[in-house]
Amino acid sequence: MVLTFSYCMSAYLSMNLVDAIDFEINYLHYLGLVVFCLASFILLGLYKVATRFVSFRILLLVLYISVLSILFFYSFAKVLGLEAYNISTAVMYGLVVYITLSGSRFIISAYHTMRFDRLKTRVLIYGAGAAGRQLAETTANGHEYHAVAFIDDKSDLHGVVVRGLKVYPPSELESVINKYSVDRILLALPSIGITHRKEILTDLQKYNIPVMTIPGLKDIVEGKMKIDEFQNVSIEDLLGRDPVPPNEALLHQDIKGKVVMVTGAGGSIGSELCRQIIRLNPKQIVLFESSEFALYAIGMELQQAIRNKGLEIPVRQVLGTVQDKLKVDSVLKAFGVETIYHAAAYKHVPLVEFNINEGIRNNILGTMCVAQAAITAGVEQFVLISTDKAVRPTNVMGATKRFSELVLQALASEQSKTRFTMVRFGNVLGSSGSVIPHFEKQIREGGPVTVTHKDITRYFMTIPEAAQLVIQAGAMGKGGDVFVLDMGEPVKIVDLAINLIKLMGLQIKNQENPHGDIEIIYSGLRPGEKLYEELLIGDNVSETEHPRIMTAKEKSLPWNKLSGLITELMKACDAGDQEKVREILLKAPADYQPSSEIVDYLWRSKSTSVLH
Structure with missing residues (x-):
């Protein structure tokens, strides 16, 4: 039909009205042309292309076929001696073929697009940059999303149509959402700074529309993820900050x-330390971990990363507890360990409060065992991962971490062979036991x-930033130093919950909005928990060569006095005498101020049985 229509139209359009009326079709020429065109369509693959999709490649193919048909039209007419079929008629035939073939495909494609877009x-x-434009093209060919417009803060793009979509300024965001009945916002800004991203996301929260983001530029470039593998916006995007370039x-x-x-290589901080360490090309890395599965998982991950980078770094996976001094001592000597990052600890406040003895043995005795073994083995550098909960602790976990700092301070003053350094920081986003995964699950x-x-606040930092700062702080230590990481501004936990709910496109359910989606309830402070965390005990703080690392002068105790307290503490633990344990912790210069009565499970069980 297209070829017949084009054949007739070419005559009428290329001739004057009288000649066109008198024009008679030469059927031999017509049939020859039809056979040639159909053969060209088949051989060049025009019928293999779905008519739903029109691309620049298809338009070129149709143009190529049209040019060939012009040449055949004119040449065959000359062979048959048909004077009426001149060059203008042939060109007109090719133009009509091109317009009808491409036009029909545009119409069919537009119909299907409108039908399925609904x-x-x-x-x-x-974001109307390169990533946004690529995303628009990807969604146009996909089956799940229909892009309706762009938002971009670059004024030179406002009002411009990109990939068929108009670009609007952020100030018109609300009207655009209402105009196009937007169901979801896709953030296509893979390379902007964390601070700018935070500002954008904070502004988007008020619309109660789910926000998703494309992968980071690094993951896209390295082929780890595709641009259309959308991810939920993480809370790190709202709490994170632009990193300070590290001191190499x-x-x-x-x-x-x-x-x-x-040590504790399979934990949140320990595993990230391992990832950062292999990028710095160590001679060998030893993973010391008490959890078999955690050790297996981080070992496999590191070995794969080492292979991918073409490196040759031996990974030694050692199962063991830091409380076993003989085991730790043999490991240090067997592998010739030169640097230790001691991340092994029980860190969950309520759990340690209910299991006091294990918290003391692992956090205090474990640290002492590894530290003494390090001295014996001639380890050069020992870095303790400490916590803001060690400052004026109100719980056993914080008291044990402050006590472990005292252990290292005392050992540092006794010898100079091993440099002991402590690095203190607050909560890390996404760690095991963190409040954020818990909130996400509840939502x-x-x-x-x-x-x-409602008033509880905490400091937060991303795990990669914390690990990188720990490594740099450790390198600055001279012996017995306590370093404090700049955690930024404290964050109210209830604000975290509200942000997460809004980022998922849901509404808060409360008295003002009884038909909302998610309710926030207050369960009360848990044993040992305090409203506010601190990073320093005193005000004696000094800056270092890194803008986010400070050093503090804290109280200490000589080893001959501290070792006596440790001996008493272990005897009290062995006897299950939690009152004595608390008494010793109060006696140490740890500023321990318990906020609740003893809630240790075994102690309460024993006390209850005595009463009965």
């Missing part, structure tokens, strides 16, 4: 070309979200 999720793309000399000082051991289950107290 069934797709309507999305607004935030500090990063490499205690790691490059050295044998490095990480996915429909709520309610439980917050202990």
